[in-house]
Amino acid sequence: MSKPRKTEVIGVASGKGGVGKTTTSINLAVALTQLGHSVMLFDADLGLANAQIALGARAEYNLGHFLAGQKTLQEILITTRQGVKLIPGASGMQELAGLSDIQAASIVQSFGVLADDVDYLIVDVAAGISPSVLSFLAACQRRFIVVKDDPSSIADAYGTIKILSKEMGLDEIYLLPNMVKSQSEGWKLYKKLNDVCVRFLGESVHYLTSIEEDEMVLRALKKYQSVMELAPGTAAARDYMRLAEACTHLRPIDHPSGGLQFFMERLMQNSSSDT
Structure with a gap:
């Protein structure tokens, strides 16, 4: 009866910075x-x-304390006022930005000992394609690539998708157009990039x-809030809620992809008990 529930793990990435990846992660988590x-x-x-x-x-503590061996993941975990359980990153620590894939793998493994039962783990990775970013994304069940409608963002998103799909053999890659003028513009951007893929x-x-583009997103960030809290009636909040609802309707992924996964033990446990 006490079997931990399945956890859907979604990695949120972007080929380049400044396209709203973290904003997407936090608003999806809150939604x-x-x-x-x-x-x-x-x-x-x-x-x-x-x-x-x-x-x-x-x-009080963050991933830097965990990597230094001073704290466990459970000890750095906090619950935000929105009810999100947060594993805080370590800001401005250059040595952490250059984390190796082996260090990333040890972090992924450590999630297995967390006591918390969670339905969704959202992994907000750094922009670009460093070894740790690719390790984290490989350890997720699904990968959301945030893209803006500008040439460099599109080129970098394509480059990221190419590495994930061709070099790493990963599937479950989703394109998430951000800051678009309308849903139809977002769909056109998806179609354009998907045709190239x-x-x-x-x-x-x-x-x-x-x-959709929404000035309230920036206003919310300046007030240290998600747009879901500050302005739930706005276009972006509506879209984040639509994204969250779409996530709940995705078919469950029952089996690990072969590599190291977040909450691997639970995934294995659940898949073996389902068969």
Whole structure:
């Protein structure tokens, strides 16, 4: 009866910075919490960890203390006022930004000992394709690539998808157009990039929804809040809620992808008991 529940693990990434990746992570986490789910957010953007600031949370300890062997993951875990369980990253620590894939793997393994039962783990990774970013993304069940409608963001998103899909053999890659003028503009951006992926990679990426441009997102960040709290009636809040609801309707992934996974023990336990 006490078997831990399955945890859906979603990695949120972007080919380049400044496209709203962390904003997406925190608002998705808050939206899922508002839907009644138990949500954990891992701020794995190690050189520029700012999820706790964006959520108005104060963390006494962070991932730096864990990596130094001073604290366990359970000891650095905090619950924000929005009800999100947060593993805070270590901001401004350059040595953490250059984390190796082996160090990343040890962090992934450590999630197995967390006592918390969670429905969703959102992993906010750094922009780009460093070894630790790729290790974290490989350890997720699904990967959301946030993209803006500008040439460099599109090129970097494609480059990230190419590495994940062709070099690493990963699937469950979703494109998330952000700061678009309308849902139809977001769909067009997805179609354009997906056509390139199909043509040159022989792979299609998935689509759930787009996030419309909304000045309230920036206003919320300045007030250390999610837009879900500050302005729930706005376009972006509506889109984040739509994204959260779409996540709840995705088919469960029952089996690990072969590599090291977040909450691996629970995934194995659940899949063996399902067969």
